[in-house]
Amino acid sequence: MIRRLKDIYYRSSLATKIRYSYLFLLIPLLIFLVFTFYNLWDMNHNYEDMVNSTVVASEFSLDFKKDFDYETYLLIVGNKTVEESELDSMIEEAERIVVGLEEITEAEDNIARLDSVNKYLSNLRIYVDRIEENLQKESRYEDNMEIWENDVQIVTSLVGDTMSQYIYYEVRGIQQSRAAYQTFFMNLVRFSLLGMGLLLLLVIILSYYIPRSITMPITRISRVTNQVAKGNLSVRAAAESGAEARMLSDSLNAMIDKINELLDQVTTEQIRLRKAEFELLQAQINPHFLYNTLDTIVWLAEAGDQKRVVSMVGNLSDFFRTSLNQGKDIIPIREELAHVRSYLEIQQVRYQDILRYEITVPEDLYEYKIPKITIQPLVENALYHGIKNKRGQGTITITGERSENGFVLYVRDNGIGMIQERLNEVRAGIQKLSYTGKEIYGLYNVNERIRLNFGETYGISIESTYGEGTCVSISLPDQWK
Incomplete structure (x- = not known):
């Protein structure tokens, strides 16, 4: 079977041999590159999602509790009216951030924590509505302070704690992803070295058989062209293997015959050219x-x-x-x-x-x-x-x-x-x-x-x-x- 494939290969044209050599070298390399790029892309994508979610969550946890508690206090003591208060917009912004985190978070535990944050935000909206209702009535200052101290501050603390847990587990996920990436990278290096060794062996084998089958007929033709370059127009090329080499051999022989014809024409044309140029100068x-x-x-x-x-x-x-x-x-x-x-x-x-x-x-x-x-x-x-x-x-x-x-x-x-x-x-x-x-x-x-x-x-x-x-x-x- 191997001998039959070898005979078919040697009878192939030069272009076919080159295509075979490209396929032998490119197919393993392409498989390796696709595998590597896909895994790197997937790991990088997950890593970026976790980093982005951690950054957004950090901003949320750092600012939300302090700003919301203070804004609620200003509303209760009368420094801001209901219309001037930004509590609703703060809750809406927090809900928007949570929705964005849900889109990029893949860990089930953190998804559950985000659900809890949504529930806390709903409770905060209820508490804010109660405070606004009490403000429309007289002598409800104590009730509002009680809601602020016992409900609002506790819920905002729960929101902060939950977001802190979210950040902790996202950071741990980043560390795990980094460890997995390092493991993958080391395996990739080992696989690359093994693949490079196999490719090198394949290149050594192909570098012997392919150039030999290509260069042998070309070398015979080049000897003829060297003789032609030295002025010997009596030589002729004869290639026995390779379709292109045979075509090149026939073309070279036809070119030599044509050169012989053209040399005679050039000699005549040079004489005519000199005469025509002199006549042109006289004119x-x-x-x-x-x-x-x-x-x-x-x-x-x-x-x-x-x-x-x-x-x-x-x-x-x-x-x-x-x-x-x-x-x-x-x-x-x-x-x-x-x-x-x-x-x-x-x-x-x-x-x-x-x-x-x-x-x-x-x-x-x-x-x-x-x-x-x-x-x-x-x-x-x-x-x-x-x-x-x-x-x-x-x-x-x-x-x-x-x-x-x-x-x-x-x-x-x-x-x-x-x-x-x-x-x-x-x-x-x-x-x-x-x-x-x-x-x-x-x-x-x-x-x-x-x-x-x-x-x-x-x-x-x-x-x-x-x-x-x-x-x-x-x-x-x-x-x-």
Whole structure:
């Protein structure tokens, strides 16, 4: 029988095995918790009832006799009229307290004592009625004093004594309940230790069989996934036990086949993506730049400045010739600098009062390769967002130097710069395009094309100080010489 159950267990799915393990552990624990909580609740409920009844009874016994006797005396000697007397309300309040005690008292002896108190209160009401009747007649003072001394005070004493007995037995019940609680607690501790021992034994047994039956097929599959992670896409998984493990094995094999297909697609898509991004960057060349340049050429021609017209047309021609460059994505730095120089020459004619530039890149870097239209967007940002926003003449400087991983080009301006908050936004936008704005899109596009072509370790970084200027660094490798 045990062997049959064991075979059924091993043929079960992983989810069923886990459910069995939960049931084996939870059912005894739940039974124990329900038993414990019920007994604790019941004992606590009884204990609270006895404490509450004792407190209420104590207040009753301490105040009632003194207040009632004194109130009766005031009525008899004439210090209070019948209408002013509070005797009826005191009896009603006492009856209300007794009714409340009857609701929470469970001991039969104390219930009988409360019945006696009710009878005493009824007698007090009779005595009060007699006193009030005598007050309406003359020369009945002695009769009322006799009722007060021989009846009222005796009955209030009986009420006090009965309530004292009630409190005594309630307190004794509390002590007995406390003793029972301690006994129950000690038994609970012993039972808990025994139960914990049994549960621990059960956990040890289950911790061997259940994980072993679950982890064996998963371990086989994990070996396959490790091989896949290392780039070996020729391996295949084969699980023999566990319904979920077999499904996972089949899914893993299908995923490996799909990865092989996707790798080919990704290679093709990367080529298309780079081309599309570059075409998008070319489309970002501000058409206003072309319009303004042509307007400037017309203005110079009308002014008769033939040399500057020829110069601007030549620079514009060189600018667009480099932009097209027969579809090449990677060009020498020499050509990129010529492209930027053409752009700056054109802009210097338009902004001759505020724009100066310097290009001092060492010639030994000229033949190194760079993605086309990398520097021009940075220069455009420096002009429109740096120099134009600052009064007076500004300077754009393009320099370069070797580095440990290749070389670095710098585009500096002494424009308005950026506050720290804006600088943080721009840096975040360079890494992940999450901010709007043409200037950030241009920086993001340049950085992404560098990373796509040369790797994650290369790209652009930016430093800026408000009121002093901005510097953009372009990090590139030198193996493309």
